[in-house]
Amino acid sequence: MSDTWFISDLHLGHSNILRFEPVARPFEALEEMHEAIIARWNAVVQKYDKVFVLGDFAFSREGLELAARLRGQKRLILGNHDTYAAPDYLKYFRSVHGVVFWGDCILTHVPVHPSQLESRSRYNVHGHLHSRQISKQSHLQVDPRYINVSCEQNNLTPINASELFK
Numbered sequence: 001m002s003d004t005w006f007i008s009d010l011h012l013g014h015s016n017i018l019r020f021e022p023v024a025r026p027f028e029a030l031e032e033m034h035e036a037i038i039a040r041w042n043a044v045v046q047k048y049d050k051v052f053v054l055g056d057f058a059f060s061r062e063g064l065e066l067a068a069r070l071r072g073q074k075r076l077i078l079g080n081h082d083t084y085a086a087p088d089y090l091k092y093f094r095s096v097h098g099v100v101f102w103g104d105c106i107l108t109h110v111p112v113h114p115s116q117l118e119s120r121s122r123y124n125v126h127g128h129l130h131s132r133q134i135s136k137q138s139h140l141q142v143d144p145r146y147i148n149v150s151c152e153q154n155n156l157t158p159i160n161a162s163e164l165f166k
Contacts, residue, residue: 003049009130009151011056040074042070050073051070054109056068077097105122105147106124127150
């Protein structure tokens with residue numbers, strides 16, 4: 001039996017991410033971050049588990065090649081920094097998408113406009129925001145319709161589908 005996992009914004013091969021997200025990525029070197037991400041991923045994901053990567057996987061070919069070391073049946077939803085040709089990604093991912101509808105959820109990289117949640121889906125599982133969250137209009141509470149799976153939200157580790165709505 002397999003599980004389903006979600007993660008976004010790994011930014012493999014992107015040295016500046018250590019400067020942009022120093023709390024969630026307290027590493028001295030990019031290679032140290034890579035090894036931590038790989039170890040945390042492989043500690044929870046099994047060979048036949050489905051993993052949705054919601055964009056911004058890698059910033060370099062070397063970063064992209066690290067996908068070979070990550071367990072699971074990976075599906076990529078393209079992010080704004082995923083700029084290689086589809087065949088490059090399909091060496092490591094089962095499929096490449098712009099958006100996926102999964103149950104009551106729309107899976108995207110960038111959060112969708114609230115009108116899309118009113119008409120098509122109940123929740124938006126997304127990335128792009130890294131350590132930030134979308135707030136309700138009052139700006140006092142996180143909007144529960146938006147579930148940010150950027151790796152900074154979950155200790156650089158994929159989150160299981162069973163945990164999304166807790």
